[in-house]
Amino acid sequence: MSERYDVIIVGAGPAGLATAYFLVKKGFKVIVLERGSEPGSKNVFGGRIYSYVLDKYFSGWRSEAPVERWVRREKLSLLCKNDVVSLEYEIGREIDGYDSFTTFLSRFLKWMALRVEQEGAIVATSVRVDEVLFDDGKARGVRVGEDKLEAEYTVIAEGANTLLLEKHSLRDKISPKDITIGIKEVIKLGREKIEERFGLIGEEGLAQFLLSPLFGGGFIYTMKDYVSIGVVYRPLIKDQVEAKDVIEELRLHPSISKLIGDGIPIEYSAHIIREAGYRDLMSKPYGDRYLVVGDAAGLLLNTGFTIRGVDLAIESGRLAGEAIDRISKGEDPSIYVKLLRESEIIQMLKKFRGVPEVLSNHKIYTVYPEIACRILKNMYSVDESPITLRESIREATGSRFSMIKFILELLFMVKNL
Numbered sequence: 001m002s003e004r005y006d007v008i009i010v011g012a013g014p015a016g017l018a019t020a021y022f023l024v025k026k027g028f029k030v031i032v033l034e035r036g037s038e039p040g041s042k043n044v045f046g047g048r049i050y051s052y053v054l055d056k057y058f059s060g061w062r063s064e065a066p067v068e069r070w071v072r073r074e075k076l077s078l079l080c081k082n083d084v085v086s087l088e089y090e091i092g093r094e095i096d097g098y099d100s101f102t103t104f105l106s107r108f109l110k111w112m113a114l115r116v117e118q119e120g121a122i123v124a125t126s127v128r129v130d131e132v133l134f135d136d137g138k139a140r141g142v143r144v145g146e147d148k149l150e151a152e153y154t155v156i157a158e159g160a161n162t163l164l165l166e167k168h169s170l171r172d173k174i175s176p177k178d179i180t181i182g183i184k185e186v187i188k189l190g191r192e193k194i195e196e197r198f199g200l201i202g203e204e205g206l207a208q209f210l211l212s213p214l215f216g217g218g219f220i221y222t223m224k225d226y227v228s229i230g231v232v233y234r235p236l237i238k239d240q241v242e243a244k245d246v247i248e249e250l251r252l253h254p255s256i257s258k259l260i261g262d263g264i265p266i267e268y269s270a271h272i273i274r275e276a277g278y279r280d281l282m283s284k285p286y287g288d289r290y291l292v293v294g295d296a297a298g299l300l301l302n303t304g305f306t307i308r309g310v311d312l313a314i315e316s317g318r319l320a321g322e323a324i325d326r327i328s329k330g331e332d333p334s335i336y337v338k339l340l341r342e343s344e345i346i347q348m349l350k351k352f353r354g355v356p357e358v359l360s361n362h363k364i365y366t367v368y369p370e371i372a373c374r375i376l377k378n379m380y381s382v383d384e385s386p387i388t389l390r391e392s393i394r395e396a397t398g399s400r401f402s403m404i405k406f407i408l409e410l411l412f413m414v415k416n417l
Helices: 014-025 052-057 106-119 163-167 191-198 243-252 253-261 311-329 335-342 347-349 355-359 368-380 389-397 403-416
Strands: 005-010 028-031 049-052 068-081 084-090 101-102 122-124 131-133 138-144 149-155 180-186 204-212 216-220 226-233 264-276 288-291
Touching: 005 014, 014 028, 014 311, 028 149, 049 052, 049 311, 049 355, 052 311, 068 131, 068 311, 084 288, 084 368, 101 204, 106 122, 106 403, 131 149, 149 311, 180 243, 191 253, 204 243, 204 368, 226 243, 226 288, 243 253, 253 264, 288 311, 311 335, 335 347, 368 389
Parallel strands: 005 028, 005 149, 028 122, 068 204, 149 288
Antiparallel strands: 049 101, 068 084, 068 101, 131 138, 138 149, 180 226, 180 264, 204 216, 216 226
16 A cells, blocks of 8 residues: 555545545545445444435436435324324425435445446545554544555545544544434335335335334334334433343334334444534534544534434535645635535534434433323323313323423424424
8 A cells, every 4th residue: 555645535434435526526536445344334324315415416326326215204203102193294296306215325335436436536445544644733644554555635534433533632532421322223024015014105215203212212214125223322311221122122112013023133233323413513624634524523414303414424525525626726724614614514503503402301202202192192082071182281291390391391392493
């Protein structure tokens, strides 16, 4: 590894590969270094990608990329011990107009890496970067074992687990209260059962968001023959079950078990998720001859109903490519942040800066689902003396808190979501 490159990119996730894609199109000699055996082998995500960013920059992707299903149905469910309350939205557009799709990230990143290589970049796998090489404060490349690989610019795209940045004191270690653990299983069920049980036709898919006192937040994404299920485990929520048991709690819930109970688990994965949002954003995701992109820079958006990571990662890669091109022509490295702001990425994070506080409220998972289930149970249970909605709410909330406090908390949630 003695050859010199214009740009070295650490990490072959969506941010790193996007950076390479846009840089090589501008004529830069680029190499992407990935410590996994292949792109995506170290990445963990739920299963959904938003389409708009691919429509803008990757021509022909809809017929090339490994799309599993196009999301047509969005569902929010509050799970109680045995009951469930759900709100569902069905998209009425044609398939080619859908906003998002489900996929396996490993397959998607393999496709993305192929596009990058076709443009002329090198993607090297099974390569662990031990440190960034600095000379008088300037990044000059990286060290891989005993080898030194030099470049004019270095892009750090190491994802949420920012060990390299922390090693060089370029980023503070994140507080435990701002970290959640994403735990996911892939269940093999078969196309026929998936379409029958989830009410899908052809290439249609479902994205379901779950809230429960048993495990906190969770999700379900339908693939062609598989179902991706997972939980976002918050260790600091009082009385929550152990991390090793949360995914089982989800699978065994009556409303979930009847859908996937006879499926075969074929994959288990877990990964940390940075949930501080705007507070976690690097104020200076650049330095002399280096930039930071994607999750490593804090560019993950949680709106409370959707989590957007891949699209922001790809966009940040495009902007990093534009920034390096302009820096090489004499502009200040701060142009990167300016481009991020102009693209509205930072403004989006700022707009939803109150979401982490909302999601850290344990009542969302432990109290509100039970109240919702109780209210609906009261309203739809038929006996000789039916009760009004107001009576049902009063009975469901009981003496746990006052109606005024309940309304104020709901207003706070609405304000910040």
